[in-house]
Amino acid sequence: EHQCIEQTVSRFLPNIMTYRALKDLGLDDPELEAKLRDALDFALNKLANEQNPDGGWGWFGGMESNSYVTAYAALGLIEARSAGFDLDTAMVDRALNYVRGAFVRPGIDTPVWELNRQAFYSYVLARGGWDVRPELDALHQQRLEMDYWARAFMLMAYHELDPGSAQIADLVSDLQTGAILSATGAHWEEDEIDWWNWNSDTRTTALAMA
Numbered sequence: 001e002h003q004c005i006e007q008t009v010s011r012f013l014p015n016i017m018t019y020r021a022l023k024d025l026g027l028d029d030p031e032l033e034a035k036l037r038d039a040l041d042f043a044l045n046k047l048a049n050e051q052n053p054d055g056g057w058g059w060f061g062g063m064e065s066n067s068y069v070t071a072y073a074a075l076g077l078i079e080a081r082s083a084g085f086d087l088d089t090a091m092v093d094r095a096l097n098y099v100r101g102a103f104v105r106p107g108i109d110t111p112v113w114e115l116n117r118q119a120f121y122s123y124v125l126a127r128g129g130w131d132v133r134p135e136l137d138a139l140h141q142q143r144l145e146m147d148y149w150a151r152a153f154m155l156m157a158y159h160e161l162d163p164g165s166a167q168i169a170d171l172v173s174d175l176q177t178g179a180i181l182s183a184t185g186a187h188w189e190e191d192e193i194d195w196w197n198w199n200s201d202t203r204t205t206a207l208a209m210a
Contacts, residue, residue: 005050005057005069009076012043016076020083044080047073048091055094067102068117070095071124078128096128103135106142115142119150119157126160133161140167148178 003011019036022029051057056065057073074095081087099121106115118139125132136157143151155171 004059005047005061005073006059008043008046009073012040013076013079015039015043016079016083023084040080040085044077044085044087047077048088051091051094055096055098057095065098067099067121071099071102071121074099075124075127078124092128096125096130099124100130100132106138108142110142112145112147115139115146116150119146119153123153123157123160126157131161132157136161137167140170143171143174148175151175 015036019033019040021027022033022036046061047057050061052065054065056067056070058064058066059069074092077087077092077095081092102121103118104110104114106118118135122132122136122139126136136154139146139154143154146154151171151174155168155175158165158168158171
């Protein structure tokens with residue numbers, strides 16, 4: 001099956017969440033579990049076979065590594081490991097090391113899409129157990145320039161590293177301020193759609209409520 005790395009991860013991430021839900025709820029469905037395991041094993045083997053020597057992945061196997069695709073794939077691997085799948089630790093560490101190398105030092109001239117992307121990288125690394133407080137703190141200084149979805153990832157990253165972080169209150173306040181309330185609930189809208197980072201207002205709302 002010829003699918004890009006992003007498609008591979010987008011297919012197996014929901015499978016991981018379904019698999020974990022089955023386990024957490026103590027539900028026994030051997031047929032569904034077997035199908036989920038087959039799908040996950042296929043995806044994990046594909047990622048293992050197509051990882052570049054530098055630790056990253058391109059859009060397709062054999063292509064030059066792309067830091068955003070790599071971060072997304074690394075998140076999928078981290079979630080698979082969290083769900084109890086036995087993974088090659090070195091494969092995950094190489095991927096996270098590649099993502100760490102993609103950080104830029106944010107400044108007043110850093111484009112919004114790039115600031116947003118750094119927030120996602122921070123969350124992936126924090127979820128993988130890496131201490132990225134210096135990078136997060138630097139982003140926190142620029143957070144009012146960033147989209148709500150990126151600030152939601154920052155919030156989750158701080159929570160992974162230290163639920164007592166003082167910056168969490170700032171980020172919660174930002175998201176509360178940005179919420180658009182209606183009779184049916186709340187949603188969030190960005191000033192512009194961040195096409196660079198595959199975002200939409202629906203995704204922003206989902207992340208803000210996570």
